[in-house]
Amino acid sequence: MIMNEKIKAAEVQLTGIDGEDLGIVPTAEALSMAKKLKVDLVCTSLTSSPPPCRLIGAGAAKQEAQQLRKKERQPKLKEIRLTPQIEEHDYDTKRQQAERILNAGDAVQLVVNIRGKEGEQAKKLLEALIRDLNRAGRKQTGIQLSGKQAAVRLDPL
Incomplete structure (x- = not known):
């Protein structure tokens, strides 16, 4: 999961905190919006162009990453x-x-x-x-x- 300044794309397909579609936005503008709202900008997939990104509360992004890691665990x-x-x-x-x-x-x-x-x-x-x-x-x-x-x-x- 790529977050905040680690997103290297020029522009992103942005989804708001409540799930509303904000359209294609330059990455710098999306980052400033995230900082203003005190949330994280999280890239959900790198396979498409522009990559889809979401605005997520700071703690929620870390919890989501932990849940993904748990699901990826290989069975022993x-x-x-x-x-x-x-x-x-x-x-x-x-x-x-x-x-x-x-x-x-x-x-x-x-x-x-x-x-x-x-x-x-x-x-x-x-x-x-x-x-x-x-x-x-x-x-x-x-x-x-x-x-x-x-x-x-x-x-x-």
Whole structure:
């Protein structure tokens, strides 16, 4: 977000504090108007010519920039480890943990450690978890059985 003197365009498409269209105005005039009203001149997009700019209250511009940064945050990948012989209570705890992570906007990697011939049991456990978590997230990858573990990744909705 480009503000005040950092705007380098010769003229801008100006929108007032209350959303009224003030037309195409030279940048120097728009800056003087902003200083007179004790607000910030904020450029909303640089792709068009002349760039659209708005007059925004000083604190509101900073809050808006923070909200944009929060929305741009990349989801993290968090891993939850399980074993094929899991008790019902432990299963519910892991499911709730995964649901909480997905609702927070992060992805979950469910990993089941396998020993011996537990591959089919691990696959059934992951399928049950995917089914129980379908309202919080969707699977990005299929169930991958490899060596000593079975894994699946769920992305938030």
